[in-house]
Amino acid sequence: MIGKLYGVGLGPGDPELMTLKAYRLIQNADVVAYPTLEGGDSFARSIAADVIPNGVGEIAIHVPMSVEREPAQAAYDTGAADIAGALDAGKNVVVLCEGDPFFYGSFMYLFSRLADRYETEVVAGVTSVTACAAAVQKPLTARNEVLTIIPGPIGEDDLHARISGAEAVAIMKVGRHLPKIKKVLTELNLIQHAVYVERATLPVQKVMPLADVPEPAPYFSMILVTKGNDPWL
Structure with a gap:
């Protein structure tokens, strides 16, 4: 058998x-x-x-x-x-x-x-994206919003274009790509809307505004960007 x-x-x-x-x-x-x-x-x-x-x-x-x-x-x-x-x-x-x-x-x-x-x-298992939203205590999406999930390793130009055209964004696999991601979000005037989550759900979990995050970042970290829209309020 x-x-x-x-x-x-x-x-x-x-x-x-x-x-x-x-x-x-x-x-x-x-x-x-x-x-x-x-x-x-x-x-x-x-x-x-x-x-x-x-x-x-x-x-x-x-x-x-x-x-x-x-x-x-x-x-x-x-x-x-x-x-x-x-x-x-x-x-x-x-x-x-x-x-x-x-x-x-x-x-x-x-x-x-x-x-x-x-x-x-x-x-199926609970994803890191939903776990990070719970840690931040802010919805990922609401009503007709579209969530875009982006891997951090993609090129800077591609990252810029995808974030620019998105409504709500989750950037995964941050790690050594943190400086590039910070740069792009600063250029797009979105860094103030970005929240960083490190090792979600673990005892060493960290949640903070992206602007305050020191380098380097671990692989198991994520950035959530809502572009300042609050359609759930």
Whole structure:
């Protein structure tokens, strides 16, 4: 009998934001798999650490931090092969994903390699975008507003154009791109409407006006921009 593959969203970091379904699947897993920075720890595993049963099989997928795609793709090839071996042995495999599996989630790369061969279920998780809005205590959008989600690594000209044409903005993956983002928002006279959130939902969470944020910023940080409109009032 072939095992079943689950891609399980864990939420942005606070273990209490895991869904009941995620909790149940992890507790009953034969094998858990998770991405980990090459030579480092796994953020996804740390979220679920208290739920993972003793003695369960574990597959760590060591993903190198590189701007080149090939090393990461090779890591997912290896991880998918290891997961396939467990599934072929009749074991159910739960892949742990911080946030949501299909929202900038690493599970998509495993899904593309395995879903055509194995029964697969994707379990949604609380996203970092909604977690940051809750931390800021300000709605992301209201009525007919359109939310634009922008990855921080895109080029400066593209960033400028996308923010300029947007109504409400969430900028993800800030990290080393903070100076560029600050520059663009200053040029657009929007920095006073921008709020910075770092490591949302974790005990070390920080929330502050973007203008007050020192450099550098961690990868797990986000900037929310509402352009001063308050349609919910």
